[in-house]
Amino acid sequence: MALTRSQERVLIEQAAAGDRAAAAMIITSYQASLYAYLLRLSGRPDVAEDISQDAFVRVLTNLDRFDPRYRFSTWLFTIARRLWVNSCQKHKPAYDTDMVSSRRGDAELPEVPVVDVEVNNNTRDLLQRALMQLSETQREIVILFHQMDWPIALIARQMGMPEGTVKSHLHRGRRRLRVLLDSEETSVQRVNEVWS
Numbered sequence: 001m002a003l004t005r006s007q008e009r010v011l012i013e014q015a016a017a018g019d020r021a022a023a024a025m026i027i028t029s030y031q032a033s034l035y036a037y038l039l040r041l042s043g044r045p046d047v048a049e050d051i052s053q054d055a056f057v058r059v060l061t062n063l064d065r066f067d068p069r070y071r072f073s074t075w076l077f078t079i080a081r082r083l084w085v086n087s088c089q090k091h092k093p094a095y096d097t098d099m100v101s102s103r104r105g106d107a108e109l110p111e112v113p114v115v116d117v118e119v120n121n122n123t124r125d126l127l128q129r130a131l132m133q134l135s136e137t138q139r140e141i142v143i144l145f146h147q148m149d150w151p152i153a154l155i156a157r158q159m160g161m162p163e164g165t166v167k168s169h170l171h172r173g174r175r176r177l178r179v180l181l182d183s184e185e186t187s188v189q190r191v192n193e194v195w196s
Contacts, residue, residue, distance in 0.1 A: 003029050008072045016063040023060055030076055031056075033148065037077065040143045041084055043132050051087060055080035077148075078158055081140070088136070130180035138173030145170055 003011070014022035034055065038048035059066075059076050066075055131139050137159070144150040144158065152170075156163045 003072075005071070009068055012063055012066060012068075012072060015060060026060070026072070027056055030073060033073075034076060034080055037143060037148055038080060038084060040128075040131060040147060041081075041136075041140055042087075043128065047084075047087060051080055051083045054083050058083075074154065074158065081158065126181060126184050127177075130177050130184070133180055134173050134176055138169050138176065141166055141169045142173040142177065 011022045011026050015026055031052065035048050035052045038051050039045060042048055042051075055076060058079055066072065131142070134142065140159070141155055144155045145152070150158070152163050152166050156166045159166065
């Protein structure tokens with residue numbers, strides 16, 4: 001559920017005053033997108049879950065510091081990103097693409113053919129493996145732009161770099177993804193041949 005800025009502001013004021021229902025509504029509104037963002041960045045469901053929870057705890061305990069001139073989601077994602085960077089500095093990440101691929105974002109309908117589900121899962125696995133081969137900066141920019149639909153200006157502000165640099169990283173990241181996915185073309189063709 002996407003919140004308007006006015007709805008966001010009211011919920012933040014209520015949550016800051018101790019309204020648990022408002023705090024729950026804030027979490028519900030942003031939980032899925034924050035988790036998906038962190039999962040794509042880290043490649044690990046356990047890390048994404050831990051950092052998501054930590055980010056919400058920090059945000060909810062510091063609501064008095066929120067500047068309403070900006071979007072709440074930007075503040076939340078900035079905090080989560082910093083937590084992720086700190087986590088990366090403490091531990092060398094281990095990636096488990098099987099766990100990432102098993103995480104479903106949409107409910108599966110009974111009429112969806114099993115073949116389609118299998119092909120989608122294989123495609124998701126290929127994409128995740130390719131994403132994990134990008135530099136951290138390129139991976140984050142590609143995810144924010146394509147998965148989170150953030151505009152270049154917001155990504156630049158989030159990452160503290162000029163818009164032109166963001167565009168360059170996005171261009172190079174997409175080009176590298178294409179090369180990596182093309183190198184996996186044999187696997188993709190085999191999957192499609194099996195189910196054709």
